[in-house]
Amino acid sequence: MSDDIDKLQQDYREIRAPEHVATRICAEVADRDSPRRTWLPALAPIAVAVAAVTVAPLLMQQEPGDETVAPKPTSLSTLTRVSSLKPGMTAPSLSSMKSVKVPALPRKPKTELQEQPQTHFDIENEHLKEKDHAYS
Amino acid sequence: MAEKSDVELVREFKAGSASAFDAIVGRFQDRVYRLACVWLYDPQNADDATQEVFLRAHKGLRRFRFRAAPFTWLYRTTRYVCNEFNRRRKTEPLDDEPADSSNSPDRQVTQFDTAARVRALVAGLPERQREVVICRIFEELSVAETASAMGCREGTVKALLHKATKRLRIDIESAGLTL
Numbered sequence: 001m002s003d004d005i006d007k008l009q010q011d012y013r014e015i016r017a018p019e020h021v022a023t024r025i026c027a028e029v030a031d032r033d034s035p036r037r038t039w040l041p042a043l044a045p046i047a048v049a050v051a052a053v054t055v056a057p058l059l060m061q062q063e064p065g066d067e068t069v070a071p072k073p074t075s076l077s078t079l080t081r082v083s084s085l086k087p088g089m090t091a092p093s094l095s096s097m098k099s100v101k102v103p104a105l106p107r108k109p110k111t112e113l114q115e116q117p118q119t120h121f122d123i124e125n126e127h128l129k130e131k132d133h134a135y136s
Numbered sequence: 137m138a139e140k141s142d143v144e145l146v147r148e149f150k151a152g153s154a155s156a157f158d159a160i161v162g163r164f165q166d167r168v169y170r171l172a173c174v175w176l177y178d179p180q181n182a183d184d185a186t187q188e189v190f191l192r193a194h195k196g197l198r199r200f201r202f203r204a205a206p207f208t209w210l211y212r213t214t215r216y217v218c219n220e221f222n223r224r225r226k227t228e229p230l231d232d233e234p235a236d237s238s239n240s241p242d243r244q245v246t247q248f249d250t251a252a253r254v255r256a257l258v259a260g261l262p263e264r265q266r267e268v269v270i271c272r273i274f275e276e277l278s279v280a281e282t283a284s285a286m287g288c289r290e291g292t293v294k295a296l297l298h299k300a301t302k303r304l305r306i307d308i309e310s311a312g313l314t315l
């Protein structure tokens with residue numbers, strides 16, 4: 001390597017970071033690591049409890065109006081849900097719905113062929129046909 | 137007691153040792169600062185860039201997988217941070233505020249003068265050649281480490297270095313610069 005490039009390298013290596021740089025970095029890192037943010041997760045259950053306490057009375061207030069405003073239940077699950085909220089109401093169970101008796105369908109009219117019994121002559125004829133087919 | 141290697145320090149830091157990170161800062165701050173001085177358009181920002189690099193290191197080295205040397209990782213981070221600072225400077229107007237006077241201004245002026253001289257010489261090189269000069273000549277990284285830092289093959293590093301030193305010599309002679 002030439003002297004010029006060596007000198008250039010020397011000059012480059014003379015550059016040093018000011019002392020305050022390391023101090024600033026360490027202070028910033030210590031600040032980031034400090035436990036000041038650790039209370040944030042601890043706040044979460046408190047926030048949930050406060051929200052529950054605030055929202056619960058509002059829900060209780062809304063209940064009397066449900067009778068007029070509530071839409072007509074359309075499904076079995078909705079009926080079950082509503083009946084659990086209102087003790088006076090009964091919801092039909094799935095088994096009771098299954099056991100509902102439906103009138104039987106009228107019987108299928110029988111065809112003419114099925115009604116005529118097979119005669120001895122027909123059976124013999126068929127037997128002969130099978131034989132012919134076998135010798136053909 | 138023998139000085140701990142870079143890898144050992146990073147391992148200790150990953151294990152949760154705060155003093156290991158202080159040691160990492162102490163070991164690499166000059167090198168990162170020098171890189172910032174050469175790469176930044178405005179060397180007055182070298183302090184902030186160095187701080188930013190180490191703050192990112194504090195976060196990023198926790199996931200370090202030792203596929204490369206720790207300094208190679210820091211070199212790449214410094215390049216990235218300096219590029220960000222340069223981009224920001226292009227878009228933002230120059231700040232008229234004087235530099236912080238508490239940072240021993242006399243010393244800073246000489247630092248910046250030296251940095252400016254070095255930068256003036258390497259600035260004439262194409263970016264990749266400049267990078268090779270910084271890694272191989274200034275930082276004395278091995279060919280493999282330089283290739284890893286630059287994300288290229290070792291053969292490319294050798295070729296770039298050959299071209300860069302040739303051009304650097306011509307530039308120094310033609311400019312008649314006395315270093």
